[in-house]
Amino acid sequence: MEQVVIIGNGIAGITAARHIRKNSNAAITVISSETPHFFSRTALMYVYMGHMTFEHTKPYEDWFWEKNRIGLVQDHVKQIDTEKKQLFLDQSAPISFDKLIIATGSKPSFHQWPGQELKGVQGLYHKRDLDLLEANAPNAQVCKRAVVVGGGLIGIELAEMLHSRHIPVTFLVREAHFWEGVLPTKNAKLLNDHILSHGIDLRLNTELKEIIGGDQGKVKAVLTSDNELIECQLVGITTGVQPNIDFIKNTPIALDKGILVNKYLETNIAGIYAIGDCAQQTEVTGLRRPIEAVWYTGRMMGETLAQTICGNKTAYKPGHWFNSAKFFEVEYQTYGWVNTDKRKQEHEQHFHWQHPHEPIAITAAYHKETNQLLGVNVFGIRLRHAVLDAWLSQHKSLDYCLAHWADALFDPEFSNSHQKDLLNHYNTVFQKALKPVKKSWTKIFNPFSTKK
Amino acid sequence: MKQLQQLGIVLFLLGIFTFSSAIFMGTFSPTKAQLTALMTEKGISSKVFESKAVAALTNSSFNNIHSLKNALSAVVLKTNDDHRAAAKKKGISKEARKEAYGNIIYSAPKDLAFILGKASAKGLVAENSLLFFWLSFGLGIFGALLFIVPQVITEGPKGIKNNGIYKQNSTNRGFIAWGVFAYLIGFYLVLYFAPQYTIHWTLMLDPLSYALNGGPASQWFVYGFMYCVIMVVMAIRMYIKYRHVNYQILRTTSVLFFQIVFAFLIPEIMTRLQLPATDFKNAFPLDYDFFFSWNLNKLIDSGGLGLFILVWGILLTLVVVPVMVYFFGKRWYCSWVCGCGGLAETLGDPYRQHSSKSLFSWKVERWLVHGVLVFAVLMTAATLYSFFTGNTSLVGIKTQSIQNTYSFLIGAIFAGVIGTGFYPIFGNRVWCRFGCPLAAYLGFVQRFKSRFRITTNGGQCISCGNCSTYCEMGIDVRAYAQKGENIVRSSCVGCGVCSAVCPRGVLKLEQGPESGRINPTEILLGNDVSLIDLLNKK
Numbered sequence: 001m002e003q004v005v006i007i008g009n010g011i012a013g014i015t016a017a018r019h020i021r022k023n024s025n026a027a028i029t030v031i032s033s034e035t036p037h038f039f040s041r042t043a044l045m046y047v048y049m050g051h052m053t054f055e056h057t058k059p060y061e062d063w064f065w066e067k068n069r070i071g072l073v074q075d076h077v078k079q080i081d082t083e084k085k086q087l088f089l090d091q092s093a094p095i096s097f098d099k100l101i102i103a104t105g106s107k108p109s110f111h112q113w114p115g116q117e118l119k120g121v122q123g124l125y126h127k128r129d130l131d132l133l134e135a136n137a138p139n140a141q142v143c144k145r146a147v148v149v150g151g152g153l154i155g156i157e158l159a160e161m162l163h164s165r166h167i168p169v170t171f172l173v174r175e176a177h178f179w180e181g182v183l184p185t186k187n188a189k190l191l192n193d194h195i196l197s198h199g200i201d202l203r204l205n206t207e208l209k210e211i212i213g214g215d216q217g218k219v220k221a222v223l224t225s226d227n228e229l230i231e232c233q234l235v236g237i238t239t240g241v242q243p244n245i246d247f248i249k250n251t252p253i254a255l256d257k258g259i260l261v262n263k264y265l266e267t268n269i270a271g272i273y274a275i276g277d278c279a280q281q282t283e284v285t286g287l288r289r290p291i292e293a294v295w296y297t298g299r300m301m302g303e304t305l306a307q308t309i310c311g312n313k314t315a316y317k318p319g320h321w322f323n324s325a326k327f328f329e330v331e332y333q334t335y336g337w338v339n340t341d342k343r344k345q346e347h348e349q350h351f352h353w354q355h356p357h358e359p360i361a362i363t364a365a366y367h368k369e370t371n372q373l374l375g376v377n378v379f380g381i382r383l384r385h386a387v388l389d390a391w392l393s394q395h396k397s398l399d400y401c402l403a404h405w406a407d408a409l410f411d412p413e414f415s416n417s418h419q420k421d422l423l424n425h426y427n428t429v430f431q432k433a434l435k436p437v438k439k440s441w442t443k444i445f446n447p448f449s450t451k452k
Numbered sequence: 453m454k455q456l457q458q459l460g461i462v463l464f465l466l467g468i469f470t471f472s473s474a475i476f477m478g479t480f481s482p483t484k485a486q487l488t489a490l491m492t493e494k495g496i497s498s499k500v501f502e503s504k505a506v507a508a509l510t511n512s513s514f515n516n517i518h519s520l521k522n523a524l525s526a527v528v529l530k531t532n533d534d535h536r537a538a539a540k541k542k543g544i545s546k547e548a549r550k551e552a553y554g555n556i557i558y559s560a561p562k563d564l565a566f567i568l569g570k571a572s573a574k575g576l577v578a579e580n581s582l583l584f585f586w587l588s589f590g591l592g593i594f595g596a597l598l599f600i601v602p603q604v605i606t607e608g609p610k611g612i613k614n615n616g617i618y619k620q621n622s623t624n625r626g627f628i629a630w631g632v633f634a635y636l637i638g639f640y641l642v643l644y645f646a647p648q649y650t651i652h653w654t655l656m657l658d659p660l661s662y663a664l665n666g667g668p669a670s671q672w673f674v675y676g677f678m679y680c681v682i683m684v685v686m687a688i689r690m691y692i693k694y695r696h697v698n699y700q701i702l703r704t705t706s707v708l709f710f711q712i713v714f715a716f717l718i719p720e721i722m723t724r725l726q727l728p729a730t731d732f733k734n735a736f737p738l739d740y741d742f743f744f745s746w747n748l749n750k751l752i753d754s755g756g757l758g759l760f761i762l763v764w765g766i767l768l769t770l771v772v773v774p775v776m777v778y779f780f781g782k783r784w785y786c787s788w789v790c791g792c793g794g795l796a797e798t799l800g801d802p803y804r805q806h807s808s809k810s811l812f813s814w815k816v817e818r819w820l821v822h823g824v825l826v827f828a829v830l831m832t833a834a835t836l837y838s839f840f841t842g843n844t845s846l847v848g849i850k851t852q853s854i855q856n857t858y859s860f861l862i863g864a865i866f867a868g869v870i871g872t873g874f875y876p877i878f879g880n881r882v883w884c885r886f887g888c889p890l891a892a893y894l895g896f897v898q899r900f901k902s903r904f905r906i907t908t909n910g911g912q913c914i915s916c917g918n919c920s921t922y923c924e925m926g927i928d929v930r931a932y933a934q935k936g937e938n939i940v941r942s943s944c945v946g947c948g949v950c951s952a953v954c955p956r957g958v959l960k961l962e963q964g965p966e967s968g969r970i971n972p973t974e975i976l977l978g979n980d981v982s983l984i985d986l987l988n989k990k
Contacts, residue, residue, distance in 0.1 A: 011915070015755025022974075043916035050616040051953075052921050059915045059930055061810060104776030112718050160643055164615040197609065260508045295914050300979040307983070317980035324912055329696075333912070362964040382957030385977050390763055393981070412951050414698035 002026040004309060005087065005097035007077050010294055012276025013103035014038045015302025016309070017070050023310040028069065029095060031087070033076035034129050037062060042295055044130045045157045049164040053183035054127075071390075080251050082269045099271050099309055102259055103302070106241035106277040106293050108154075115211030120234045123243050124158050131162070136234050139333070140166045143233040147171075147222050148158055149208045150239035151178045156191075156327050157201050158236040170201040172208055172222075185362055186352050187377055194330050194359045201311035211235055243278040243292050256280050258291045263315040265305045275301035285318055287337050294323060318394045321375075322385060330359045336375025338365040348374060351398065353425045355380070355418065362422065366398040373401050381418070382410035390447030399434060402426055406439035407447075453602050459599030467592030470584065475642070478575035480514040480520045486571040493567060496553040501531040509568075512617035517648045521565035523968060527794040528564070532556050561777040565648040570655065570668070577652045585656040593685055600689045610696040612953050614922070622876075623802050627708025629876035637873035645862040647671040647956075676716045679795065683711050686798035693801070699948045699961070703787060707794035715791045728754045730761050733789050736769045737828040738890035740863060744855060745839045773890075774897045780963060782894035783946020792871065796924065797947060798878020799872075804949065807879030809927035814926065817886055817943065824862060831858045862887065881924040885943060886908065895942030903963035906939035908932060910977030913958045919950035933958050936976040940969060 004020055006013040009032035017028050042056040065072050075089040080100070087095045108123025110116050122132050138389035146162045148155050151173030159169045177188035178195060195202050207225040214220030221231045242257035254260045254268040258280030265273045266272060276298035281290045300318050308313040324333045339348060349368045354361040360380035366373055372395050375389065387408045391401055401408070405419045419436050427434055486687070487505055492774070503528045514520040538544075539552035552931035577584045607613045622628040640651045647670075651712045654661075654669040657677055661669035665889075687704050694700035710733055719729035728750050742765050751758035776784045786793045797976075831854045838844055838851040841867040845851060871883030884891050898904060908927070929950045932939045941961075951959040974987040 025589070040917060042914040043918075044918060046614075049614075050619040051614040052917060053618050056917045056921045059917065059934060296911055296978055299911075299976070303975050303979055304983065307987075314980070314983060317983070317985075319978055319981050322911065322978055324914075324956040331610055331955065331957050379669065382909070382960070385912055389910065389977060399462040399687055410907075412697055412699045412948060413961060414702055445964055445968050 003096060003098045004028050005099070006030045006101040008032060008103035008105055008276070008278075009034070009072070009088070009299065010041060010103060010105045012302045013101060014100055015299045016103065016275060016306050017302075017304030018068070020309050020322075021068050021070060023306065023312075026099075026309070027071070029073060029097075031070040031073045031075060031077055031089070032093070033074065033090070034097065036074050036440055037065070039127065041086075041125070044124070044127070045161050047130060048161045050131060054130075064427035072162060077247055080248065080253070080272075082252055082272065085271065089421060097271075098271070101305065101309075102245075102253075102267075102272065102274040102278060103298070104244045104247075104274045104278045105298075106245040107154055108237055109240045110237055111239060111243045113208055113211055115213055115219070118211055118213045118219045119217050119233075120233055121237060122213055123237050123290055124154050125241060133234075137162060137165070137167055140168070142274060143167050145170065145230070145232040146234040146236060147208075147230055147232045149222075150237065150238040151180075152238060152240060153179075153325050154241075155236070156195065156237035158238055159195070159199075161234075163198060163200065164232070167234075168201065170203060170232070171195065172203050172206045172224060174205070174207050176204055178202070178204075180340065183340060183377065184338060184350060185351075185356070186362065187363055187379065190354065190359055190361050190379060191327050191330065194328055198328055207219070208235075224301055225409065241277065243291065245278050246278070252393070263317070264313065265301055265316050266310055273305055275305050281316075285316075286316070286321075288321065296323065296436045320389050322388075330379050331376070331382065332379050333381075333383055333444060334375065334377045335383065335385070336365070336373065336392045338375040338377045340361055351426060351429065353418075353422050355421075360418065364398055364401070370395075371397040371399055373398050376401075383408045384410040387444060387447050399432070402436050403437045404440075404443070406436065407443050409439075453606055455598045457602050457606070460595045460600075463591050463598060466597030467588050467590070467595055471588035471592065471653070472655075473579050474584065474588065475649045476516060477577045477652060478517070478573045479513050479515055480517065480569050480572045481574060482520075482568050482572040484510050486568060489571065490564060490568050491707070494557075494559045494564065496557055496559070497915045498531055498535065498557065500534050500555065501527065501557060504531055504896055517565060517569050517651060520569055521648050523563055524562040524565050524568065528559075528561050531791065561648055562648050562790045566651060566671070569648055570651045573651055573655065576620075578655055581652075581655040582660065584652070593681060596685045597688065600685070600692065603689070603692050607692070613693065614918075615952065617802075617805060623805075623807065623878055629803075632876045635871060636875065637869055639752060640864075640869040640873055643675055644868055650674055653928055655793060661720075664717070664720040667723070673720075676720075680712050680716050680759065680793070683794055683798045686801065690798055690801060694952060696990050697948070697952045700952060703948065704797065706788045707790070707797055710789045711791050711794045728758050728761060730765075732761075732764065732792075734791070735773055735785070735890055736765060737825065737832065737893065738790070738792070738888060739765070739827055740831070740858060740889070741855075742836050743839070745831050745835070763961065773894065774901075776904050777894050777904075778896040779904075781902055781944070781946050781961075782891070782898045783904070783944075783948075783961070785894060786884060786891060786945035788791070792867065792888065793945060795872065796875075796880040796884060800875050800924070801818070803875045803877075803880045804924040805879070805886065805921050806877060807881060807924055809920050809928045817926065820886045821888065821892045821895075821943075824866070824887050825889040827858060827862065828889040830953050831855060862889075878927070879924055881926075881945070884945065885925050891943070891945075898944070899940065899942035901966075903947065903966060905962065905964070906932075906944065907938055907960045907962055907964075908938055909956075909958045911936060911979070912955055912956050918953040918955065919959060922949050922953045924949070929959070936971075937975040938969060938971055 004026045006017055009030050011368050013030060017030055020026055020028055037056040037058050040059060046052045047054050048059060073092060073094050077087050079088040108125050120136050123129055125232045137146055145168045148159050148172045149172045159171050162169050166226055177185060178191045182190045208222055209225050211219060212221045212223060219235055220234060221229050223229055223236055240273060245255060245259055248255060253272060258278050259267055259274035260280045260282055261267055261274050263283045267274055275294040284290050301316055304314050304316045320336055322335045339345060347367050348365050348372055351364045356363040364373060365375045373391055402423060409417055423434050423436060484506055508527050535552045536553045539549050540619055544713050603635050617623045650671040653674045654671060657669040657674055661667060661673050690704045691701060701723040714733045715731050720728040720730055741747055751762045787797055833847045834851045834854050837846050867883050874882045913933040915930055915934045917930050919933060923929050924947060925945055927941050927944060946961055948961050951961060975984045
């Protein structure tokens with residue numbers, strides 16, 4: 001029986017394992033040192049906030065693995081012998097493999113700040129980071145102020161988490177606006193306002209210079225790039241993540257920032273593959289980045305690689321880019337490409353609508369000559385993935401999309417669609433006379449059908 | 453703001469304390485006139501009872517309702533012994549034997565104690581019932597609102613706020629939750645099995661009862677009134693908590709309307725007009741005694757309106773309910789109209805996370821809920837058989853005893869004591885999920901012939917588990933969402949909270965064409981289009 005061994009029990013590794021099990025009889029072993037069972041990393045914040053217990057973050061009950069003959073080993077891989085196809089572990093006996101899937105994900109990036117080894121300085125990625133946070137910042141008495149460094153998705157999650165326990169948060173963001181490296185400035189500004197409305201001490205254009213220790217090696221304060229000293233008991237480092245591949249560095253597996261893979265997710269060594277956050281594509285798809293540390297891409301790579309492992313060789317060819325996040329109360333979804341003001345393409349233009357006093361907004365990117373929809377960011381509005389995917393595939397015009405906006409809305413029933421305001425604004429800006437088209441179930445459920 | 457809320461809790465607890473201690477208060481000194489009135493009301497003709505009761509009850513003052521009930525029990529026991537002995541005496545005439553049997557008292561002593569106790573109650577509460585109404589109900593309502601309303605500000609801007617639910621004693625099965633559990637169970641046991649303890653509560657509500665139905669309050673009037681009040685107070689909490697989701701606001705308003713108007717006001721007013729009181733929205737088999745002979749006889753005897761109620765009741769179950777479920781899913785009933793659902797969605801909302809999501813629970817659920825449905829149908833079949841043929845038993849089992857078993861086990865214990873008492877520990881839909889025969893029936897329609905589904909939004913799920921955690925029906929919503937598959941489950945009551953708590957906009961309750969409603973998916977949207985097509989159509 002073929003031995004498939006997967007290092008890492010995150011979404012990429014587990015998706016691969018599940019799909020290999022569905023399509024083959026191979027012996028599957030998943031090795032992870034983090035937790036005995038797969039859990040949803042994105043849900044760790046809800047455990048700290050008390051919405052759930054850790055048990056709730058596990059998508060499958062514990063009996064699932066044995067029933068589906070997926071062997072689980074909780075151990076740390078020390079070394080890979082690519083010649084003999086063997087893995088050496090910390091505690092258990094070596095494990096042999098025919099095929100090896102490396103899905104070890106990321107680790108927080110620390111940028112060699114003075115004092116970063118102090119107690120109370122931590123990232124937020126692993127299960128153990130959650131346990132650490134519970135110890136470092138259980139409440140506002142122990143942690144009178146926290147400083148979060150890094151204006152990205154994990155940073156705002158950490159700020160929200162601490163805020164839920166009434167711990168005052170100072171949020172250092174290097175850019176002029178929150179997440180400006182990804183969002184058009186107008187969107188980033190909306191989020192600035194929302195963050196401020198929660199009483200977060202948001203410091204834009206500010207970086208961390210130094211972390212200062214106090215008694216017993218604990219954090220006492222941070223020094224910012226403005227030379228301001230901020231007293232705090234917790235420093236959350238959320239300045240991005242990097243592939244978690246240290247243990248591979250002394251093997252013949254080719255690395256750059258991540259593990260280099262071709263479009264079949266194969267490394268330079270036959271029978272060894274890499275997927276998820278730790279993989280770096282040598283043949284990137286469209287505007288995508290070589291390393292995409294996103295839940296969805298991890299899952300898609302797992303789905304794709306399982307086909308190859310099971311004899312149906314398949315290239316990793318993700319469809320239209322999509323992503324989502326939630327910033328305090330504001331839900332965000334994106335489909336296609338909406339580039340920042342700096343990185344906007346030559347032909348790319350943006351149409352922007354924002355609710356007069358609520359954090360609800362739409363930014364649509366379109367081709368300035370053809371009016372074709374290139375991508376859309378929505379805040380406080382849910383859109384239907386299938387419909388947006390179809391619109392992007394069919395190169396629909398922005399005119400068409402806004403007129404058929406009702407087909408795309410995915411907010412709960414009886415929600416305000418804002419379609420009237422949106423169209424009025426569009427018509428005013430572009431001197432057009434678009435009228436809303438009634439929602440069509442046929443179009444919604446068969447977006448590729450040509451029927452009227 | 454915090455002090456205000458703390459004051460609210462104190463006032464609320466004071467109200468609960470007054471309400472609860474009313475059980476043990478008062479003295480009871482029945483007079484002969486009150487005894488005569490009791491006999492008239494209950495149709496008791498026995499002279500033996502009268503003389504024994506006058507001797508045992510009228511010259512003494514009872515310090516609590518318990519001893520009055522015991523004294524009454526003893527009198528009833530002795531009276532019946534006498535009559536039974538008389539009936540069994542040899543050599544007496546047929547008429548005398550018949551009379552002796554006719555004198556046996558079948559009324560339960562607890563019901564007699566309720567009537568006599570209420571008529572003869574004296575003491576602080578009985579003499580100041582209006583004051584105590586305000587000290588119990590009034591303080592309870594005011595205190596609860598004082599705690600709830602400031603949440604508009606203390607909980608921050610509108611949006612899902614489940615912060616700390618699993619850190620708090622009251623919502624995480626701590627001792628407060630167990631206390632509420634015990635209190636609710638105690639309350640239901642009193643309500644169903646020891647109504648004599650509700651005398652003071654009924655005295656507090658008598659003015660309202662007279663105003664509405666023209667008669668004194670029974671324990672069921674107290675229950676109906678409390679049901680409405682609790683739903684109103686907790687609906688205000690719902691309005692605040694879910695003020696960013698119109699679906700929740702409309703749904704809450706709807707259950708509130710149907711409870712207050714259909715379940716409470718209309719039946720009370722019909723009683724006042726001496727019409728057969730009925731809850732027009734209560735559908736068989738949830739309304740399990742609809743076909744009991746006393747109800748059928750009552751309806752048939754009350755002319756046009758009675759006949760209308762009979763026809764409407766049958767139509768409701770056979771036509772209206774399934775047709776509506778076809779178009780809207782069972783949510784139109786379970787979480788927009790139903791009284792049990794209404795309480796679960798208001799009072800029960802803080803506990804919705806406690807429903808078990810395990811596969812094992814799902815198995816138990818299917819056996820139990822369908823078992824109750826079968827039980828209800830068999831019981832009704834036997835009932836109708838007896839009604840039309842006049843035979844009191846079917847295959848050797850007395851119809852009456854089937855009915856009594858169902859009423860006790862399902863109607864009182866399961867729906868009431870367990871149904872609500874279990875909220876703080878096992879979640880707010882224990883009855884709806886494991887016991888309600890109507891839910892089982894609607895479930896069949898919803899699963900096999902309906903336009904309703906919860907659509908999963910392509911590949912957007914991040915498996916966080918908020919949806920599963922907050923599903924009150926114990927559906928593992930995430931198991932479907934993370935596979936890109938729509939949720940089409942017979943048990944879903946369509947409360948919409950999975951959609952509300954989802955941080956990524958993955959779930960939407962909606963009705964659409966039947967084709968494609970069930971969509972098992974191998975590869976999720978977002979991946980290679982040709983791969984999706986290849987594998988999903990295989």
